[in-house]
Each structure stands twice: as C-alpha cells, then as structure tokens.
Amino acid sequence: MISSANAIIAQSGGPTAVINNSVAGVFDAWYKNTAGGRLYAGISGIKGILEGHILDLAAQEKSVLAGLKYTPGAGLFSCRYKLGEGDSQKLLKTFKKLNIRFFFYNGGNDSMDTAHKIAEAAKDNGWEMYIIGIPKTIDNDLPYTDHTPGYGSAAKYIAATVRETGIDLESVFTKNKVTILEAMGRNTGWLTAAGALAKRREDEAPHLLYLPEVPFSYQLFLEDVEEVYKQLGYCYVVVSEGLADADGNYIAAAPTTDAFGHRQLSGAGEKLKNMVETELGLKARCNTLGTTQRAAMHFASRTDANEAYMTGQAAVMYALAGKSRLMVTINRLSQEPYSSAAGEIGLEKTANIERKLPLEWINKKGNYITNEFISYARPLIEGEVDIPIQNGLPDYVKLDMNKGKVML
Amino acid sequence: MISSANAIIAQSGGPTAVINNSVAGVFDAWYKNTAGGRLYAGISGIKGILEGHILDLAAQEKSVLAGLKYTPGAGLFSCRYKLGEGDSQKLLKTFKKLNIRFFFYNGGNDSMDTAHKIAEAAKDNGWEMYIIGIPKTIDNDLPYTDHTPGYGSAAKYIAATVRETGIDLESVFTKNKVTILEAMGRNTGWLTAAGALAKRREDEAPHLLYLPEVPFSYQLFLEDVEEVYKQLGYCYVVVSEGLADADGNYIAAAPTTDAFGHRQLSGAGEKLKNMVETELGLKARCNTLGTTQRAAMHFASRTDANEAYMTGQAAVMYALAGKSRLMVTINRLSQEPYSSAAGEIGLEKTANIERKLPLEWINKKGNYITNEFISYARPLIEGEVDIPIQNGLPDYVKLDMNKGKVML
Numbered sequence: 001m002i003s004s005a006n007a008i009i010a011q012s013g014g015p016t017a018v019i020n021n022s023v024a025g026v027f028d029a030w031y032k033n034t035a036g037g038r039l040y041a042g043i044s045g046i047k048g049i050l051e052g053h054i055l056d057l058a059a060q061e062k063s064v065l066a067g068l069k070y071t072p073g074a075g076l077f078s079c080r081y082k083l084g085e086g087d088s089q090k091l092l093k094t095f096k097k098l099n100i101r102f103f104f105y106n107g108g109n110d111s112m113d114t115a116h117k118i119a120e121a122a123k124d125n126g127w128e129m130y131i132i133g134i135p136k137t138i139d140n141d142l143p144y145t146d147h148t149p150g151y152g153s154a155a156k157y158i159a160a161t162v163r164e165t166g167i168d169l170e171s172v173f174t175k176n177k178v179t180i181l182e183a184m185g186r187n188t189g190w191l192t193a194a195g196a197l198a199k200r201r202e203d204e205a206p207h208l209l210y211l212p213e214v215p216f217s218y219q220l221f222l223e224d225v226e227e228v229y230k231q232l233g234y235c236y237v238v239v240s241e242g243l244a245d246a247d248g249n250y251i252a253a254a255p256t257t258d259a260f261g262h263r264q265l266s267g268a269g270e271k272l273k274n275m276v277e278t279e280l281g282l283k284a285r286c287n288t289l290g291t292t293q294r295a296a297m298h299f300a301s302r303t304d305a306n307e308a309y310m311t312g313q314a315a316v317m318y319a320l321a322g323k324s325r326l327m328v329t330i331n332r333l334s335q336e337p338y339s340s341a342a343g344e345i346g347l348e349k350t351a352n353i354e355r356k357l358p359l360e361w362i363n364k365k366g367n368y369i370t371n372e373f374i375s376y377a378r379p380l381i382e383g384e385v386d387i388p389i390q391n392g393l394p395d396y397v398k399l400d401m402n403k404g405k406v407m408l
Numbered sequence: 409m410i411s412s413a414n415a416i417i418a419q420s421g422g423p424t425a426v427i428n429n430s431v432a433g434v435f436d437a438w439y440k441n442t443a444g445g446r447l448y449a450g451i452s453g454i455k456g457i458l459e460g461h462i463l464d465l466a467a468q469e470k471s472v473l474a475g476l477k478y479t480p481g482a483g484l485f486s487c488r489y490k491l492g493e494g495d496s497q498k499l500l501k502t503f504k505k506l507n508i509r510f511f512f513y514n515g516g517n518d519s520m521d522t523a524h525k526i527a528e529a530a531k532d533n534g535w536e537m538y539i540i541g542i543p544k545t546i547d548n549d550l551p552y553t554d555h556t557p558g559y560g561s562a563a564k565y566i567a568a569t570v571r572e573t574g575i576d577l578e579s580v581f582t583k584n585k586v587t588i589l590e591a592m593g594r595n596t597g598w599l600t601a602a603g604a605l606a607k608r609r610e611d612e613a614p615h616l617l618y619l620p621e622v623p624f625s626y627q628l629f630l631e632d633v634e635e636v637y638k639q640l641g642y643c644y645v646v647v648s649e650g651l652a653d654a655d656g657n658y659i660a661a662a663p664t665t666d667a668f669g670h671r672q673l674s675g676a677g678e679k680l681k682n683m684v685e686t687e688l689g690l691k692a693r694c695n696t697l698g699t700t701q702r703a704a705m706h707f708a709s710r711t712d713a714n715e716a717y718m719t720g721q722a723a724v725m726y727a728l729a730g731k732s733r734l735m736v737t738i739n740r741l742s743q744e745p746y747s748s749a750a751g752e753i754g755l756e757k758t759a760n761i762e763r764k765l766p767l768e769w770i771n772k773k774g775n776y777i778t779n780e781f782i783s784y785a786r787p788l789i790e791g792e793v794d795i796p797i798q799n800g801l802p803d804y805v806k807l808d809m810n811k812g813k814v815m816l
Binding site: 014015044047071072073074075077078079080081156159160161163164165167168169170171172174175176179197198267270285286287288289290291292294295296297298299301378381382383384389391392393394396398 | 422423452453455479480481482483485486487488489564567568569571572573575576577578579580582583587605606675678693694695696697698699700702703704705706707709786789790791792797799800801802804806
C-alpha cells in the first residue's frame with residue numbers, strides 16, 4: 001500500500017436519493033484511515049476530471065459535508081460519457097500530476113466498465129492504482145450484489161405513492177375507474193414490482209403489474225384490466241416505462257403528432273391510459289413518476305441510506321488493503337432481523353451486465369409478482385431519513401464550487 | 409336550535425391529503441357539543457345517501473377515527489354527482505326518517521352548489537335544516553376564503569418535488585437538459601405557482617411557470633426555454649394541465665368529460681416535453697404528478713391539516729348556533745407569525761364561482777409569479793404531519809363498512 005498518496009471520487013449516470021451517502025462514506029473512511037492524503041472530487045464524473053474540474057473535498061464547509069447524507073441528486077454532479085481515444089492517457093496524466101493512486105467511481109453498470117478501462121490503462125502505464133466501483137442505481141439491475149444502493153429508497157417512494165394514490169382511486173371510483181402509474185425501468189421490472197409492497201389486502205392497489213421481463217400484449221392487458229374492474233369497480237396498474245411487445249417494439253414508441261406536425265413519442269403509461277379510455281370506455285388517469293422516484297429523499301429508506309454509506313466506507317477499506325479492480329457489493333446476511341455486509345466482485349465481471357427480475361418471481365399470467373419478491377424487497381424500504389426542514393421544505397445542501405478548487 | 413336531532417356528513421369531488429381532518433373536526437366538535445344526537449356519514453357523497461349507504465360514525469374503532477387525521481383519500485368515499493329530478497325529495501325523505509337536521513358537505517365549488525340546492529329543497533318542504541359547506545380542494549379556486557384546506561399540502565408536495573427533481577436536473581445536466589413538471593389545475597395556476605416555493609437562488613428550479621391564467625404561446629414558450637438553457641445549461645419548467653392558447657384550445661385535450669361536463673385533461677407536460685426535444689433538440693423529461701399531489705399525506709402540511717380540522721369544527725359550531733346555508737372560510741389573521749381563523753360566507757355566493765390567481769401576481773412576461781404570491785403561499789406549507797409507519801410505509805386507515813351500518 002502506498003502511503004500519503006491521494007484519492008479521487010466521482011459520480012456517473014442517473015442519481016439516486018442516497019447516492020451522496022456513498023461519498024460521505026468514502027470521505028469519512030478516507031480521513032479516518034489515512035494520514036496526509038487528500039480526497040479529491042471529480043466534478044461531473046470522468047468528463048469533469050478530463051476537463052480539470054476537481055475539488056479538494058475537505059475544503060467544503062462541515063455543514064455541507066454533513067448534508068451529503070440527506071441530499072439527493074449527484075452532489076458531485078454526474079455525466080454520461082464513454083471514454084474516447086486518448087481519454088485514458090489524459091486521465092492518467094492528471095492522476096500522476098496530483099499523485100492520485102485511488103479512484104472511486106460511484107455509478108451503474110456503464111460506470112463499472114469505465115472504471116475497468118481506467119484500471120487497464122493504469123496497468124499498461126505502470127501507474128500503480130487502486131480502483132474500486134461503488135454501485136448506485138435505482139434500477140437494481142447490477143449483478144453479483146443482493147441489491148444496489150438507491151433501489152430501496154426508490155422502492156419505498158413508489159410503494160408509498162401506490163398506497164396513497166391507490167386509496168385515492170378507491171375513494172373516488174364512482175368517477176375515476178383506472179389509475180396507471182408509470183415507473184422507471186427500461187429493461188428490468190424491479191421498480192414496478194416494488195409497487196406491490198403497498199398492498200395489504202387483496203382489493204388494495206396495485207392489482208396488476210406489467211414488467212419488461214414479460215412480452216407485453218395489449219389484448220391481455222385490456223382483458224386483465226376489465227376483469228379487475230368488473231370485480232372491484234376500479235383497477236390500479238403499475239407499468240414499466242420500458243414495456244415492449246413480443247417483437248421487441250416499445251409500447252412508448254407509438255407516434256403521435258405535435259403542434260408543428262412532428263411525430264413524437266409518448267410514455268408507456270399515458271399510452272395505456274388512453275387505450276383503457278378508448279377501448280374499455282373507462283375513465284383513467286396516468287401518473288408518470290419520472291425523476292421524482294430517484295430524487296425523493298424526503299421519504300427515503302434509512303436502510304438504503306445506511307447501506308450506501310457502508311459501500312462508500314468499504315470501498316476505501318478495500319483500496320487501503322491493497323485491493324483493486326472490484327465493485328463493492330451488498331450481501332444479505334440475515335432476513336429477520338435483516339442485516340447486510342459489504343462484499344466484493346471483480347469489475348470485469350459486472351461491467352455492462354444487466355440483472356433482470358427472476359422469472360420465477362413473476363406469476364404465471366405475467367401480470368404480478370410472487371411473495372418471494374415481497375420477502376426480498378420488504379427489508380430494503382425499512383426506516384426513514386431525518387431531513388432538516390426550512391420554511392416547510394427539505395433544506396438540501398450544495399457543494400461550493402469555489403472552495404477547494406484544484407489548479408492543474 | 410333543535411335538540412337531540414342527528415347530523416350527516418359526506419364528501420364530494422377529488423380528495424386532498426387532509427380532507428379527512430375535516431371529518432375528524434366535525435366528529436370531535438359534534439360529540440363535544442351535543443347530547444344524544446348521532447353523526448352519520450354518507451358513504452360516497454350524496455349519491456351514497458340517495459342509495460342508502462349511511463354509517464353511524466361513532467361505531468367505528470377509536471383507532472380508525474383517530475387515523476382520519478393522517479389518512480389521505482376521501483375517507484367517507486366521494487362522488488361526482490349532479491342532483492337529478494326527484495333527488496332532493498328522496499334525500500329529504502331519508503333526512504326525515506333519520507331525524508337529520510344537520511348536513512355538512514365537504515367538497516369544492518360544485519358541492520357548494522349541491523348543498524345550496526338541498527337547503528332550498530328543505531326550506532320548500534318545511535323541514536328545518538342547518539346546512540354548512542366545508543371547503544376542500546387542492547386547486548385553491550374557491551372564492552371568499554383566503555385559501556382552501558388541501559391546497560397547502562399539495563403546494564408543499566409540489567414544491568418539495570420541484571426542489572428534489574430540480575437538484576437532480578442540475579446534477580445531470582450534461583445529459584438531460586430540460587425537466588417539465590405537470591401540476592394539476594384545469595383553469596387556475598395556484599398549484600403550478602407553488603412550484604416557485606422551491607427556489608432559493610436565481611439559478612435554482614423552477615425557472616419558468618406556465619399558468620392557465622395566461623394564454624399559452626408555443627413560440628414564446630420555446631423562446632423562454634432556449635433563453636434559460638443558454639444561460640444555465642439546463643431549464644426547469646412547471647406547467648398546469650389546463651394550459652390553453654389564446655383561442656381557448658387546450659394544449660392537451662382528452663377524449664372524456666365528467667358528470668358536470670368538464671373536460672378531463674392530461675398530457676400538456678408530455679406534449680411540451682416532446683416539443684422541446686423536436687424543436688430545440690434538447691433532451692427533456694416530463695414528470696406528471698397526477699393524483700400523487702392530492703394524496704401525498706406522507707409530506708403534508710401541518711398548517712393545512714390543522715386548518716382542515718378547524719373548518720370541520722367551525723361547521724358544527726356554526727350549525728349548532730343556528731346558522732345555515734353557509735360555507736366555512738379561512739381568514740388570515742396575521743402573516744408573521746401566521747395565524748388564521750374560521751369565517752363564513754353564504755353558500756349561494758360561492759356556488760360555481762372559480763377564483764383565479766390574481767393577474768398582478770403574475771410577471772409581465774407571463775412566465776413566472778411575483779413575490780406577493782410567495783408571501784401568500786409560504787405560511788401554508790409550514791410544518792409536517794406525523795404518520796405511523798408500518799413495514800416502512802404509511803399505515804393509513806379505512807372505515808369498516810360493516811360497523812354502524814344504518815338500516816333505512
């Protein structure tokens with residue numbers, strides 16, 4: 001292990017409510033376990049590092065650093081950037097100049113691929129580095145980990161929203177008959193399935209779930225909705241944004257025309273809502289959660305926040321122990337009471353692999369999930385995060401970009 | 409005042425997060441100030457009363473009655489129903505049979521009209537009644553009251569969501585450039601304007617607000633978005649579902665109408681999002697809040713919940729004092745510290761009148777609100793409501809429809 005070297009952390013991809021807990025975990029573990037080394041932050045992921053946007057995190061106000069534990073959005077700013085030609089060399093030049101031997105990349109599966117490539121480039125250049133991926137994604141689609149930091153909070157928010165808007169639907173069903181909630185999830189149904197956590201009784205929302213893992217059929221969908229409606233007088237449906245039919249055509253890709261006569265795409269939920277109204281003649285509403293589900297720190301999961309912090313800490317401990325080229329994972333140690341611990345998996349194994357909802361957790365009709373999923377997801381939404389409130393609203397923090405600016 | 413007569417309460421129209429606080433206020437005030445009289449609940453508004461769905465509220469479990477103070481949705485179920493021929497006579501027959509002399513109707517402007525008609529019918533029939541309207545609507549569009557119960561909680565949730573998804577947008581703006589949030593509001597911009605409560609600094613969300621009070625221009629909208637984008641690199645827009653152009657054409661027009669002939673709207677945000685992508689070439693996202701904004705008790709306003717309870721109490725006190733044919737209002741007594749008290753206005757004055765956002769609270773360009781609105785709305789979102797949590801989710805209650813069933 002190299003003493004008095006420096007470290008850098010950056011974030012990539014879509015944020016989660018608890019993503020900055022991982023930064024806090026890295027920060028705390030770094031300064032607790034090292035002497036002399038700095039922890040830099042790349043602002044806007046590797047794109048920012050390439051452009052020289054680097055801060056010395058310790059120069060931030062204490063209140064801002066503490067605030068990372070309850071602030072959503074990518075606190076260090078994020079990017080979506082694929083390494084281009086010469087980029088790895090440029091990054092290494094910066095790392096050498098700042099004596100950076102530790103790189104922590106907080107992101108999803110694309111980011112693990114990027115971290116792996118940087119590790120390769122460092123090796124080729126003979127620049128000793130310890131590179132650790134810290135997972136984050138509300139999609140829960142990373143392999144080799146029980147779940148991903150960020151998923152629990154999104155799941156909790158979605159389930160609470162289904163319960164609330166489900167009660168709303170039930171109470172006004174003489175007017176509205178069908179509510180459709182569109183959750184994120186291009187290729188996996190983890191978020192949509194989380195809606196089922198809301199259900200306490202058979203007649204409660206949700207009644208139907210449509211997941212990208214199951215080829216979508218308009219005909220079966222309409223039959224399902226009609227059946228529930230005939231039984232209860234109302235029907236609550238959760239759908240994934242990425243639903244596609246058996247031929248792989250996205251439901252959302254059906255063209256309509258805007259005011260200028262241009263073709264445009266509309267959301268899967270909105271499309272199905274209109275179909276319910278025109279085909280079944282039932283009044284329907286669509287709620288499209290969009291980015292609210294990945295930013296709703298005001299009702300985040302305490303379990304999730306703790307685990308995001310833990311993965312940040314573990315990343316530092318692994319790196320300081322001389323490990324590299326791995327992604328931190330979460331292992332479930334016990335179910336009741338729930339407990340978990342950090343684990344590790346080689347970066348090269350996780351890069352660009354997408355983990356889908358197990359098919360055996362989906363019912364035979366392909367329109368709901370089984371109790372195995374409920375047992376799996378329930379502990380991940382336990383507990384709430386205390387947030388300082390000012391003027392009735394969460395008082396989130398922001399880094400001061402003029403504090404600790406690193407000159408290259 | 410008539411002694412040992414009975415009372416009935418019912419709910420109508422779209423729910424709010426705090427609507428059941430008004431029922432709790434009526435219940436508590438009724439049993440504190442009367443002796444022997446029952447408080448019945450009409451299940452599903454006057455439609456339910458017409459069909460004989462009536463409960464004796466005191467027969468419910470204590471925990472359920474207490475739970476009304478933190479449970480969203482219409483706890484007594486709601487309806488949208490216009491009185492038809494013979495309905496008033498049928499209602500009066502039920503009122504006479506159950507010796508009901510007090511009718512509390514918890515609803516919006518359509519409901520005040522209904523309550524007024526029932527008062528007329530009772531008078532024509534010589535059946536002495538005390539009829540009081542208890543306002544509720546997230547739309548804040550009732551006249552003669554400083555604001556409506558339900559508005560503060562929806563405003564708080566919208567503002568929190570704008571702050572959270574605004575931070576999200578800022579932190580990922582290398583990818584997403586524009587976020588559009590669609591709030592409810594057919595003809596008034598009160599909810600959309602509430603998004604402005606999120607803003608602490610000039611560069612923060614929201615940057616643009618489009619309100620139904622201002623005729624919408626596609627051209628000006630695109631110019632506005634482009635201007636903000638050029639300055640900041642991103643742009644956050646809140647729009648009302650009911651935006652219409654200078655000719656009165658809705659930006660989004662849906663195929664159905666409700667029982668009152670109101671057009672049901674959805675999709676303005678989605679439409680504008682697509683326009684930003686096709687016309688400006690900027691990657692955009694649309695979050696459609698839908699029914700989440702009227703059901704989000706998990707982040708409701710304490711001030712709002714208290715006032716909803718107060719209006720329920722006041723309704724009983726007015727009725728027991730021999731007053732009738734009035735709607736309870738909320739008067740703002742002082743601004744700092746904020747305080748309010750119940751007031752009253754004749755039902756015939758409020759019926760079917762819609763209060764719009766004052767034009768002097770909208771800026772000259774018609775794309776934002778002034779500080780007068782902020783001063784007005786800020787106190788209404790203060791404080792939070794404690795909610796019991798079970799398994800990580802709000803543990804809302806439901807009436808037991810088998811307890812206290814009234815046989816006619």
